[in-house]
Amino acid sequence: MTLQVHITQLGSAQRVLLQGLRFEVPAGHILTLMGPSGSGKSSVLAAIAGTLGSVAEGAQALHAQASVRLNGEDISLRPTAQRGVGLLFQDALLFAHLTVAENLLFAVPPGPRALRMAQVQQALTEAGLQGYGERDPATLSGGQRARVALMRALLAQPKALLLDEPFSKLDTTLRDQFRAFVFEHIRARQIPAVLVTHDAADVADPDRLMVLNHAG
Amino acid sequence: MTAFRLPFATALLLLAGLPLLATAALALAALLDAAAWRALWEDPHWLRALSLTLWTGLASTALAWWVSAALLAQGFVRQSLGPLLRGLPVMLATPHAALAIGLVFLLAPSGWLLRALSPWLTGFEFPPPWPTTQDPWGLGLIAALTAKEIPFLLWTAATQLQRDDLRQRWRSEHALAQTLGYSPQRAFWRVVWPQLSARLWWPLLAVLAYGLTVVDMALVIGPASPPTLAVLAWQWLQDADLAVNAQGAAAGGVLTLTLLGTALLWRGLQRLHRRGGQRLNGRRGAASTPAGAQPPVGLPASHLLLVGLYGAVLLALAVGSIAGVWPFPRVWPETLTWQAWHRVWDSRSTVGTTLGLALASAALALAWSVAWLELAPRRWDTALRPVLYLSLVLPAVLWVVGLYSLALQWRLEGQWLGLLLAHTAMVLPYVLLALSPAYLGFDARYAQLSASLGHGPWHFLWRIKWPLLRRALAASAAVGFAVSVAQYLPTLYIGAGRFSSVTTEAVNLAAGGQRSLTSAYAGLQFVLPVLAFALAAWLGAPRRFKPAHP
Numbered sequence: 001m002t003l004q005v006h007i008t009q010l011g012s013a014q015r016v017l018l019q020g021l022r023f024e025v026p027a028g029h030i031l032t033l034m035g036p037s038g039s040g041k042s043s044v045l046a047a048i049a050g051t052l053g054s055v056a057e058g059a060q061a062l063h064a065q066a067s068v069r070l071n072g073e074d075i076s077l078r079p080t081a082q083r084g085v086g087l088l089f090q091d092a093l094l095f096a097h098l099t100v101a102e103n104l105l106f107a108v109p110p111g112p113r114a115l116r117m118a119q120v121q122q123a124l125t126e127a128g129l130q131g132y133g134e135r136d137p138a139t140l141s142g143g144q145r146a147r148v149a150l151m152r153a154l155l156a157q158p159k160a161l162l163l164d165e166p167f168s169k170l171d172t173t174l175r176d177q178f179r180a181f182v183f184e185h186i187r188a189r190q191i192p193a194v195l196v197t198h199d200a201a202d203v204a205d206p207d208r209l210m211v212l213n214h215a216g
Numbered sequence: 217m218t219a220f221r222l223p224f225a226t227a228l229l230l231l232a233g234l235p236l237l238a239t240a241a242l243a244l245a246a247l248l249d250a251a252a253w254r255a256l257w258e259d260p261h262w263l264r265a266l267s268l269t270l271w272t273g274l275a276s277t278a279l280a281w282w283v284s285a286a287l288l289a290q291g292f293v294r295q296s297l298g299p300l301l302r303g304l305p306v307m308l309a310t311p312h313a314a315l316a317i318g319l320v321f322l323l324a325p326s327g328w329l330l331r332a333l334s335p336w337l338t339g340f341e342f343p344p345p346w347p348t349t350q351d352p353w354g355l356g357l358i359a360a361l362t363a364k365e366i367p368f369l370l371w372t373a374a375t376q377l378q379r380d381d382l383r384q385r386w387r388s389e390h391a392l393a394q395t396l397g398y399s400p401q402r403a404f405w406r407v408v409w410p411q412l413s414a415r416l417w418w419p420l421l422a423v424l425a426y427g428l429t430v431v432d433m434a435l436v437i438g439p440a441s442p443p444t445l446a447v448l449a450w451q452w453l454q455d456a457d458l459a460v461n462a463q464g465a466a467a468g469g470v471l472t473l474t475l476l477g478t479a480l481l482w483r484g485l486q487r488l489h490r491r492g493g494q495r496l497n498g499r500r501g502a503a504s505t506p507a508g509a510q511p512p513v514g515l516p517a518s519h520l521l522l523v524g525l526y527g528a529v530l531l532a533l534a535v536g537s538i539a540g541v542w543p544f545p546r547v548w549p550e551t552l553t554w555q556a557w558h559r560v561w562d563s564r565s566t567v568g569t570t571l572g573l574a575l576a577s578a579a580l581a582l583a584w585s586v587a588w589l590e591l592a593p594r595r596w597d598t599a600l601r602p603v604l605y606l607s608l609v610l611p612a613v614l615w616v617v618g619l620y621s622l623a624l625q626w627r628l629e630g631q632w633l634g635l636l637l638a639h640t641a642m643v644l645p646y647v648l649l650a651l652s653p654a655y656l657g658f659d660a661r662y663a664q665l666s667a668s669l670g671h672g673p674w675h676f677l678w679r680i681k682w683p684l685l686r687r688a689l690a691a692s693a694a695v696g697f698a699v700s701v702a703q704y705l706p707t708l709y710i711g712a713g714r715f716s717s718v719t720t721e722a723v724n725l726a727a728g729g730q731r732s733l734t735s736a737y738a739g740l741q742f743v744l745p746v747l748a749f750a751l752a753a754w755l756g757a758p759r760r761f762k763p764a765h766p
Binding site: 049050051053079080081082083084085086087089091093095096097098102105106107108109110111116152153156158 | 295385388389391392393394395396397398399400403406407410411414496497498499500501
């Protein structure tokens with residue numbers, strides 16, 4: 001499984017954010033994107049996931065001319081739901097109206113109920129959160145929420161994972177633990193991943209590092 | 217300022233809470249009359265009237281709820297919430313009675329719809345003897361209520377969706393659900409709607425209460441023999457016989473119980489639906505569009521239908537008010553005349569009363585709401601909302617009984633001041649409902665920031681907070697204005713017949729045959745709030761900055 005991205009141009013009606021960006025991420029590897037605020041790092045992820053439309057509305061709406069290939073297949077014209085690209089944000093964004101287990105269940109593909117519940121239980125175990133299933137997500141600590149968010153993204157069986165500064169709101173100790181947790185899971189699942197960060201300590205693989213400079 | 221906070225909040229609470237509670241208590245006290253209940257029980261019409269009430273109230277609420285939900289889903293998914301909400305103030309401002317009167321002029325046997333189709337299609341040379349407007353099944357009433365409540369529900373949803381914190385989080389959650397494989401439509405229904413609909417419980421209750429207890433609209437377009445229970449109660453309340461009055465209050469009590477019962481039933485059904493487990497079966501939903509195709513943009517057809525209906529009603533009122541001789545089946549009047557408007561001008565004190573009451577009650581309610589939201593501790597606010605919403609959820613026919621007894625005790629019946637207080641009591645919950653989301657959602661860090669820059673609390677309120685909340689403040693005042701203009705029962709009952717507003721005139725005239733004068737008053741009833749909303753939109757418009765030159 002390989003992720004190939006070629007962005008010819010990305011920007012709004014008023015200005016161009018970036019041009020001619022091209023990279024390739026093999027399965028189980030993590031590419032790190034760095035750059036100053038406003039350089040369009042997060043927009044690159046949105047272009048890959050097909051969520052550019054919900055980032056900004058109206059005059060600031062962003063458009064991308066991009067080709068995104070997953071395993072050789074062009075997915076750039078598909079709606080987000082059919083791309084098979086998971087996304088992890090800075091905030092855990094656990095659905096407030098669902099319990100922790102229901103948040104996970106939401107991501108499990110349809111099938112026999114017992115089987116789906118088993119997947120949820122296993123995910124809770126992997127996240128070190130046995131017995132937390134019935135809890136209100138708001139009662140979890142920051143680190144616990146982050147782990148649930150990752151497990152939720154993985155339960156949907158994505159073919160690639162995008163990480164939009166997922167460590168930036170955690171304190172240093174938690175940050176190291178959660179980073180290791182995320183990288184381990186990505187390598188174990190053998191899927192390509194793209195990480196956007198401000199922090200040099202987050203870089204997963206120094207050989208796969210891109211720094212964006214503001215083009216405008 | 218902090219030292220005065222609690223005393224001031226207490227004073228505010230007493231100022232609004234006491235009269236509201238007293239009104240409710242007096243209204244409920246009127247129900248402690250065994251003879252009245254016996255008389256009601258023996259009345260031959262009340263059961264049939266009650267079943268009509270249940271049918272029209274529940275059907276219109278359910279319809280309005282579903283259509284609003286579908287419209288919001290489309291708007292959210294297609295990112296066209298802005299255009300969807302743009303025409304809303306006009307629809308929201310339309311008083312119930314004006315909409316009902318306009319609908320009658322459209323749908324009646326001699327109305328525009330049949331004129332447009334006659335005689336070439338229907339063959340009618342004379343209006344057919346059809347019961348199309350005051351139909352015994354309440355269909356006209358259901359249509360009018362539904363058309364009126366959809367904009368209200370959409371607008372209360374919009375007050376939630378316009379909160380920066382909620383909008384951003386729901387947009388992100390919606391995008392996230394799509395990265396998990398859910399289609400945009402289903403992502404809305406599974407993730408956004410459960411959170412949004414939970415916040416629409418009070419507005420929904422208001423819609424349900426209105427549908428079950430409406431009088432002015434039912435007088436115009438509802439079934440007549442028997443009418444709905446609220447109309448029956450209103451007729452009894454106006455009777456010269458005190459025993460019959462008490463029977464009317466008892467019917468108001470039945471309406472209260474009905475409302476309570478249906479609200480609990482609705483809650484139960486919602487909970488049952490939630491338990492259904494449907495939500496979490498993991499089905500992603502079919503893609504609404506094939507891969508590669510552009511998703512549909514623009515507004516859904518049902519929205520255009522709604523806009524068209526309001527447009528047609530407005531046009532019917534405008535043309536009706538200047539129509540002279542207008543034989544069936546001609547589509548356009550033979551002669552036009554300004555006579556109706558001359559008569560409106562001659563009784564301009566009616567317009568003056570309406571304007572004065574609306575401006576004063578909206579201003580009072582806005583001042584109170586701002587002070588309350590600013591000063592009251594959040595716990596008080598949450599605990600006391602039910603009291604503040606009393607006039608919203610108690611049936612109007614029962615509420616005016618309480619208001620009237622209170623006015624009698626304070627010697628305010630038939631006086632402008634009494635009328636003003638009665639209007640303010642009706643306006644307050646709407647203004648509070650309109651203002652709270654934006655006001656309570658205001659980022660508390662701005663206050664800390666302003667204080668850290670050395671500014672006092674008043675400077676912060678006048679220079680930062682209120683200007684930033686300008687749109688919400690102006691819109692809530694306009695809502696208050698519109699609610700006051702639309703008041704029928706309190707104006708008539710507390711005013712003891714000494715005051716007339718454009719609404720009481722329009723509803724009373726609707727029973728007679730004066731098409732042009734009725735249209736003129738109904739049109740005026742429509743124009744006044746629309747002007748208020750236009751003014752609010754202008755006052756609340758965001759600041760324009762010079763375009764940036766890169």
